[in-house]
Structure formats: C-alpha cells, structure tokens
Amino acid sequence: MIARALFTLLSVALAIAGAGPTQAEEKLDPIVVELFTSQGCSSCPPADEFLGDLAQQPGILALSFHVDYWDYIGWKDPYALHLSTQRQRKYAHTFDIPYVYTPQMVVQGSVQNVGSDRSDVESAISQLRQKPPAHPSLNLERRDDGSLTVRIGAGEARGTATVWLVCFDRRHETEVSRGENAGTRLVDHHVVRRIEAIGTWKGEALELSVAASVVGDYGSDADREVAALVQSEGTGPILVAAVLQSRH
Secondary structure (H helix, E strand, C coil): CCHHHHHHHHHHHHHHHHHHHHHHHHCCCCCCCEEEEEECCCCCHHHHHHHHHHHHHEEEEEEEECCCCHHHHHCCCCCHHHHHHHHHHHHHHHHHCCCCCCEEEEECCEEEEEECCHHHHHHHHHHHHHHHCCCCEEEEEEEECCCCEEEEEECCCCCEEEEEEEEEEEEEEEECCCCCCEEEEEEEEEEEEEEEEEEECCCCCCCEECCCHHHHHCCCCEEEEEEEEEECCCCCCCEEEEECCCCC
C-alpha cells in the first residue's frame, strides 16, 4: 500500500511538472509588434507577409499601421490612417530618428528595425521576452450592452502611461491597380482601423469604460478584434497588452 501510494504521488508530481511549462507559456503576456506600412510602398509586401507570420505565433500581438504619406504616388491605401502616421512620427522622436520610413517594425515600443529584416526583429522579440519588466495586470471584458470594460491593476509606475484602445481587422486582400504595386494582390494582416487614448495609468488600479458605439462589433465579430495597450509616455516602452478575442 505504501509503495502504491508513493507511486501515485510520484506520478502526480511528474504530471504537474510536465504541465508547468505549457501553462506558463499560455500565460505569457503578448509582445507587441507594430508594422508601419503602405500599399503604395513597393518594399512593404515582404514585411506584410512577415507580420502575417508573426500574427500566427502565440505570445505576439502583431499590428499593421498603414500610413498615408505614400498615397500621393499613385495609389491611395484604403486602410491608411493619419493617426498611424502621427504615431510613427512620435516613434521617430522617441528613437531619435530624423525621418519616417516604411516598412518599419517597432517591438514593444522599445526597439525599431526595418520591417522586412526577420532576423533582427526576431532577435529583438527574443531579447525582450527574456527580460519582461514588472507591469500591472490588464483585462478586457465585453459587457452585455456591447460596451467594453478595461481594467488595469495597481503597480509601480515610472511616470504616466497612456492606455490605448486598438481596433483591428484580422485580414484583408486588395487588388492594387496603380502605383508601385500595380497589378499585385496584397494581403494585409491585423490591420489597425482605430487607435485612440482612452485614459492614463499612474500606478493605481484603474477601470475604464468604452462605449458600444466606439468599439462597434470589434471583439464580437470573428474577423475583428480589439486590444488595449498600456504604454509609457504615449509612445515609450509598452508595459502590458491584452486582446479581447472574437466571439465565435
């Protein structure tokens, strides 16, 4: 009986030990990868494809920000937002870069690279994952009335952090008839359609409410998702991010 009990305890311990890494991986907070791109940019499609690959990886929140400053060269990107251009310009200031360019990837608001340089971007993701900073909890909940509740837990704050609401479409295909990519069918992944600051976090627990009219069907449609980012100084390092998965 004693031997059987010891065997049972050993089996349970091994099962728990074996399950540990998987559970830990599932709880990983996502690393945010932002691609600044344009359908009017001939060097962007490889970066768009790379972002699509990243979007399939667990533990990564891939976001495609389409800028509008290439629209003048023959093709107006239907997903371009001036807010995306403004966000990229603020990153240029953060990284002390005298210009903006496409394709550019920004990882966790902390590192920037050419968006088609897979090895550099993957290296940045790996390095940031090895040293995750202390951060508050972040949870998103869709209410019965269609509104969204964003909860940020208490934690140590080094200054003010912006809470960003990001609404994005999972995938788009576009036949481009003019410009540098004329005659090409472009596939874009996790295309940002809306980004706005909804609050500031200063270290104390915070609950924010987003009206149903703002989020629409994002987070309830299988092809549309909504996320929140808590980001130092607006476009500094991202402390934490979370996605409200679509309801299928």
